[in-house]
Amino acid sequence: MIAYLTTIMTLVSIAVLIAFALNVQWGMCGMVNFGLAGFVALGAYTTALISLNGGGFFVSVFAAIIVCAVMGAIVSLISMRLSEDYLAVVTLGFGEIIRLVTLNEGWLTGGALGLPGIPRPMIDVIGTDHYEVFFLGICVVIVGIVFAGLEIATRGPFGRSLRAVRDDDLVASSLGKNVLLLRVKAFAVGGGITGIAGSLQAFQFSYIDPSQFTAIMTAYAFMAVIAGGQGSHRGLILGACSVMFLLEATRFLKDVVDVLDNSQIAAIRLILIGAGLILLLIFRPQGLLREYRLKAPKSSPSSADSTAT
Amino acid sequence: MLSVQSLTKKFGGVAALAGCSLEIPEGQITAIIGPNGAGKSTLLNCIAGAVTPDGGHVRYLGTDVTGAKPYILARNRLVRTFQISRELSSLSLLENVLLARQNASDESFFDPILFPARVRRQQDADIDKAMKLLVRVGLEGLADATPNILSGGQKKLLELARALMLEPRMVLLDEPAAGVAPPMVQVLIGIIKELHQEGVTFVLVEHNMDMVSALSDQVCVMAEGKDLMSGSFEQVASDARVVEAYLGGVL
Numbered sequence: 001m002i003a004y005l006t007t008i009m010t011l012v013s014i015a016v017l018i019a020f021a022l023n024v025q026w027g028m029c030g031m032v033n034f035g036l037a038g039f040v041a042l043g044a045y046t047t048a049l050i051s052l053n054g055g056g057f058f059v060s061v062f063a064a065i066i067v068c069a070v071m072g073a074i075v076s077l078i079s080m081r082l083s084e085d086y087l088a089v090v091t092l093g094f095g096e097i098i099r100l101v102t103l104n105e106g107w108l109t110g111g112a113l114g115l116p117g118i119p120r121p122m123i124d125v126i127g128t129d130h131y132e133v134f135f136l137g138i139c140v141v142i143v144g145i146v147f148a149g150l151e152i153a154t155r156g157p158f159g160r161s162l163r164a165v166r167d168d169d170l171v172a173s174s175l176g177k178n179v180l181l182l183r184v185k186a187f188a189v190g191g192g193i194t195g196i197a198g199s200l201q202a203f204q205f206s207y208i209d210p211s212q213f214t215a216i217m218t219a220y221a222f223m224a225v226i227a228g229g230q231g232s233h234r235g236l237i238l239g240a241c242s243v244m245f246l247l248e249a250t251r252f253l254k255d256v257v258d259v260l261d262n263s264q265i266a267a268i269r270l271i272l273i274g275a276g277l278i279l280l281l282i283f284r285p286q287g288l289l290r291e292y293r294l295k296a297p298k299s300s301p302s303s304a305d306s307t308a309t
Numbered sequence: 310m311l312s313v314q315s316l317t318k319k320f321g322g323v324a325a326l327a328g329c330s331l332e333i334p335e336g337q338i339t340a341i342i343g344p345n346g347a348g349k350s351t352l353l354n355c356i357a358g359a360v361t362p363d364g365g366h367v368r369y370l371g372t373d374v375t376g377a378k379p380y381i382l383a384r385n386r387l388v389r390t391f392q393i394s395r396e397l398s399s400l401s402l403l404e405n406v407l408l409a410r411q412n413a414s415d416e417s418f419f420d421p422i423l424f425p426a427r428v429r430r431q432q433d434a435d436i437d438k439a440m441k442l443l444v445r446v447g448l449e450g451l452a453d454a455t456p457n458i459l460s461g462g463q464k465k466l467l468e469l470a471r472a473l474m475l476e477p478r479m480v481l482l483d484e485p486a487a488g489v490a491p492p493m494v495q496v497l498i499g500i501i502k503e504l505h506q507e508g509v510t511f512v513l514v515e516h517n518m519d520m521v522s523a524l525s526d527q528v529c530v531m532a533e534g535k536d537l538m539s540g541s542f543e544q545v546a547s548d549a550r551v552v553e554a555y556l557g558g559v560l
């Protein structure tokens with residue numbers, strides 16, 4: 001049971017990271033990304049290739065961040081050059097290209113067989129007995145760091161500017177914000193975070209293949225952000241946990257109702273998650289938590305009154 | 310300070326601007342009046358970069374800014390308001406105003422992480438300034454609210470506060486008094502006069518003739534996408550062409 005919980009929590013950590021990325025890009029800046037799974041795959045393969053060739057943990061994670069951030073910037077720039085409305089198509093296409101490359105460029109990616117034997121960080125020091133718990137620790141610390149970084153960076157002017165671009169880009173531009181740059185940055189920041197998620201995925205399984213990076217990964221991220229409340233990093237942690245809880249709790253459905261076979265159960269689990277999300281959207285359309293909004297200082301009306309000209 | 314030379318802009322078959330030329334002298338309040346559909350808003354849009362003109366030139370502070378992105382002009386302290394108010398709907402009133410501050414770190418992801426103290430100090434100073442502007446337009450009590458609860462007139466006032474946050478040298482106002490109650494129009498006129506004395510240049514598109522006569526140093530009349538004439542309010546109001554094109558004998 002401990003092993004099961006450990007694995008689930010590690011997977012939730014990775015899902016939360018992917019949702020963070022989507023939250024910066026879509027939640028805060030209003031740019032959809034249907035190619036998230038492709039970005040995660042890019043990060044995972046970058047990490048895998050580097051660590052299989054002797055690169056250490058930090059080097060390979062850092063490389064994944066850079067590669068995915070640059071790719072994020074490029075993808076957003078391409079779609080912006082076409083027209084802003086093409087982002088959905090471009091990101092979808094990007095995800096598909098990554099899938100095809102990982103599947104067909106066997107010399108690099110191992111094709112459908114994938115890349116096995118990715119060395120897990122510090123496994124010779126920790127030993128295999130408690131390794132899963134140790135790795136979960138790494139994931140939780142990384143999620144914590146990313147969360148703290150995002151909160152600090154997006155509660156201030158940067159986050160406000162992104163939200164302004166999301167609400168009305170002409171107004172943001174008329175008030176002196178470089179909208180194109182902000183959009184590219186949002187995509188690069190999100191890209192970097194998916195790179196981290198990909199790295200962790202590669203180290204978690206120590207084996208990656210194209211089938212790990214499917215559209216459902218992207219869908220979970222959207223569910224987490226929608227359930228959590230667009231723009232709220234805290235909310236999406238709750239959202240991701242709720243989605244994962246529903247997903248895992250319904251796994252035990254077959255112990256309760258034994259008339260259904262496995263494939264029926266699998267379908268019913270997805271239906272239940274969909275239903276849960278719809279109920280949430282009916283009763284709490286804004287999501288579980290609201291995005292951070294700056295509060296006016298308490299004392300200011302009276303003191304500002306006296307100093308106002 | 311700003312000069313517009315034979316601007317043209319077509320929307321489909323409609324010529325919104327058909328060779329409009331205009332000189333806006335520094336430090337003055339220039340009112341632009343004209344019938345509905347004369348192209349006044351389109352002119353402001355072309356100057357501020359929201360719409361790219363088909364032909365003609367816009368020069369601001371001696372440089373050609375034709376077709377420049379709005380943020381370039383805003384960073385050179387030219388700001389505009391919208392005829393139909395455009396609020397940032399999920400930002401609080403305070404955040405709406407705060408956003409207009411001009412600071413390069415606004416677009417930096419890493420600054421708040423690397424230099425938290427400096428960013429915080431700057432933000433606190435800006436919050437102070439934004440709150441004072443909200444007091445000035447009488448919206449300080451709603452600082453934490455989102456703009457969707459505002460009335461049409463209050464939205465206009467918020468737009469003005471937001472524009473002022475930018476510390477503008479030139480402000481283009483598109484019907485700032487539309488929907489604003491008479492006492493608040495007086496406040497508005499007061500604010501504009503004050504800023505005018507501080508040296509801010511204004512372009513005022515307005516149908517409210519009380520406001521135009523109270524404020525304008527120069528009035529420019531537009532009709533059918535062209536500048537018809539310009540002069541003092543009295544000159545313009547008594548000109549036969551203007552009466553024919555626009556006033557229809559009302560004055």
Ligand SMILES: Nc1ncnc2c1ncn2[C@@H]1O[C@H](COP(=O)(O)OP(=O)(O)OP(=O)(O)O)[C@@H](O)[C@H]1O
Nearest residue numbers: 320323324325344345346347348349350351352392
């Ligand atoms: N985005 C647009 N698409 C199509 N036509 C437009 C657009 N903007 C303006 N027009 C047309 O251009 C002409 C000028 O419009 P504009 O808004 O500049 O007039 P205006 O002088 O501001 O009028 P009002 O006093 O009613 O605000 C109108 O005929 C209008 O229908």
Ligand SMILES: [Mg+2]
Nearest residue numbers: 349350351392
């Ligand atoms: Mg107009």
